[in-house]
Amino acid sequence: MPEQSAPWWRHAVIYQVYPRSWADSNGDGVGDLPGITSRLDHLVELGVDALWLSPFYPSPQADAGYDVSDYRGVDPIFGSLEDADKLLAAARERGLRVIVDLVPNHTSSEHPWFRAALAAGPGSPERARYIFRPEKPNNWKSTFGGPAWTQVADGEWYLHLFDAAQPDLNWDHPEVRAEFLDVLRFWLDRGVDGFRVDVAHGLIKQADLADWHYPAELLFAADADHPRPPMWDQDGVHEIYRDWRQVTDEYPGERVLVAEAWVEPAERLAAYVRPDEMHQAFNFEYLEASWSAGAQYSVITRSLAANAAVGAPTTWVLSNHDVVRHASRLGLPVGTPRPQGIGPDDPQPDAVLGLRRARAATLLMLALPGSAYLYQGEELGLPEDTAVPDEARQDPLFFRTGGESKGRDGCRVPVPWEADAPSYGFGPTDASWLPQPAIWAEYAVDRQRGVPGSTYELYRAALRLRAQHALGTGALGWETHTDDVLAFRNGDVYVLTNFGPDPAPVPAGLTVLLSSEPLTESGKVPQDVTVWAA
Numbered sequence: 001m002p003e004q005s006a007p008w009w010r011h012a013v014i015y016q017v018y019p020r021s022w023a024d025s026n027g028d029g030v031g032d033l034p035g036i037t038s039r040l041d042h043l044v045e046l047g048v049d050a051l052w053l054s055p056f057y058p059s060p061q062a063d064a065g066y067d068v069s070d071y072r073g074v075d076p077i078f079g080s081l082e083d084a085d086k087l088l089a090a091a092r093e094r095g096l097r098v099i100v101d102l103v104p105n106h107t108s109s110e111h112p113w114f115r116a117a118l119a120a121g122p123g124s125p126e127r128a129r130y131i132f133r134p135e136k137p138n139n140w141k142s143t144f145g146g147p148a149w150t151q152v153a154d155g156e157w158y159l160h161l162f163d164a165a166q167p168d169l170n171w172d173h174p175e176v177r178a179e180f181l182d183v184l185r186f187w188l189d190r191g192v193d194g195f196r197v198d199v200a201h202g203l204i205k206q207a208d209l210a211d212w213h214y215p216a217e218l219l220f221a222a223d224a225d226h227p228r229p230p231m232w233d234q235d236g237v238h239e240i241y242r243d244w245r246q247v248t249d250e251y252p253g254e255r256v257l258v259a260e261a262w263v264e265p266a267e268r269l270a271a272y273v274r275p276d277e278m279h280q281a282f283n284f285e286y287l288e289a290s291w292s293a294g295a296q297y298s299v300i301t302r303s304l305a306a307n308a309a310v311g312a313p314t315t316w317v318l319s320n321h322d323v324v325r326h327a328s329r330l331g332l333p334v335g336t337p338r339p340q341g342i343g344p345d346d347p348q349p350d351a352v353l354g355l356r357r358a359r360a361a362t363l364l365m366l367a368l369p370g371s372a373y374l375y376q377g378e379e380l381g382l383p384e385d386t387a388v389p390d391e392a393r394q395d396p397l398f399f400r401t402g403g404e405s406k407g408r409d410g411c412r413v414p415v416p417w418e419a420d421a422p423s424y425g426f427g428p429t430d431a432s433w434l435p436q437p438a439i440w441a442e443y444a445v446d447r448q449r450g451v452p453g454s455t456y457e458l459y460r461a462a463l464r465l466r467a468q469h470a471l472g473t474g475a476l477g478w479e480t481h482t483d484d485v486l487a488f489r490n491g492d493v494y495v496l497t498n499f500g501p502d503p504a505p506v507p508a509g510l511t512v513l514l515s516s517e518p519l520t521e522s523g524k525v526p527q528d529v530t531v532w533a534a
């Protein structure tokens with residue numbers, strides 16, 4: 001299918017903006033919507049198709065905005081509804097689509113519904129919109145550490161799969177369902193192109209609220225021998241997304257739903273992107289796969305097959321605001337489980353090796369058919385900030401685990417634009433809600449723009465070639481998969497990643513289009529390098 005005629009989301013490259021850390025227009029140290037609007041040309045220059053904005057709604061910010069107290073507004077720290085409208089218009093003028101975040105699993109404890117539930121007392125209709133019980137019914141733990149149940153003053157307990165300030169909604173309640181249909185319409189009417197759906201696999205809980213046998217990984221493979229945890233990936237969630245799909249389909253222009261669902265195996269995840277459900281689901285199994293030819297081959301093959309079976313594209317991703325940046329993650333020894341943050345006292349990633357592998361991984365990802373998500377700063381090769389002082393940390397994961405998990409602040413540090421400006425150009429002052437390390441200067445956009453071989457120019461070239469060769473709507477045909485080398489064709493482009501120590505040849509007659517690092521003198525592909533040729 002030629003690129004132009006396929007719906008945009010089947011092949012789009014979508015850039016995640018984390019509003020508090022991208023661009024600060026007023027110098028208060030927190031990024032905001034006017035800041036984002038003022039920097040949109042960066043995304044045009046980079047060559048992405050769309051942006052996804054993490055939450056900017058009114059919120060006490062107990063979990064950086066994933067605790068929403070009003071689904072139809074903008075938190076004053078980020079601006080106003082008018083600023084949101086201006087951002088949407090400015091993006092549209094530039095041909096960029098905009099996806100917003102939707103947080104349906106839980107509200108903030110400051111949401112009017114939860115306040116009303118607390119005020120109204122046990123057995124009230126107000127409590128029925130959440131999951132209250134007279135006794136603590138099970139042993140569930142919060143994803144952020146500690147118990148998933150908190151007791152209120154009158155003795156009842158409420159469920160929160162995340163922070164205590166994020167009470168879970170009761171999705172069996174018709175008012176909850178109606179409310180979110182209305183919220184979808186509110187933003188669709190304002191012109192958004194879609195929604196990234198937070199914790200899409202969590203909305204329905206097993207009816208008996210049965211105990212669960214910990215430890216449980218966030219991403220676990222359920223099969224005949226391993227039952228699904230009672231709080232994740234229950235079959236009932238799919239009915240909700242079928243209802244939502246009917247709403248998005250009423251609007252012109254292919255508005256989309258993308259699932260944040262930490263679900264394995266690939267077949268279970270693909271159920272979220274059946275033709276009458278969501279459009280995309282982040283492939284976290286891919287994000288978590290080891291940097292080895294075998295692991296990459298296996299996850300790519302299984303993901304493509306599972307998605308093809310339901311007629312959906314695969315949605316590739318390597319970094320986001322919840323995980324250690326891939327330029328650092330891949331600098332840990334191969335096979336290290338993904339850490340929940342890295343602190344100064346933890347084993348440190350090899351920065352040079354990490355960036356080298358990250359560039360190779362990105363070129364591999366951007367050559368795959370389907371859609372891909374980029375996380376702000378990865379186009380600069382930005383590493384995880386592993387030196388965030390404990391006093392500066394903000395992530396509830398750090399606090400609820402008593403510091404055992406360092407948390408996600410290290411991937412959320414405001415990004416550098418100009419090496420020699422205050423806050424590296426993040427804002428007009430030195431203020432930054434998380435301290436920026438001195439090494440940020442060397443990653444700044446202005447240090448990389450126009451510099452051959454810089455990570456920024458590598459991303460630009462890759463995105464240009466990806467569009468020119470219609471890789472997003474292409475099809476993958478394997479040429480080689482050994483313990484050391486993966487090679488495939490996508491349309492007229494030949495892609496090779498060398499994981500092994502011996503330099504690998506590019507087939508005769510092909511011209512190299514792009515390479516994540518220089519080739520050897522004899523034109524071979526060294527270890528931890530991806531090459532595109534045609």
Ligand code: NOJ
Nearest residue numbers: 063066162198199321322
């Ligand atoms: C997933 C979001 O990406 C994460 O940042 C948040 O903490 C949880 N969901 C809870 O909303």
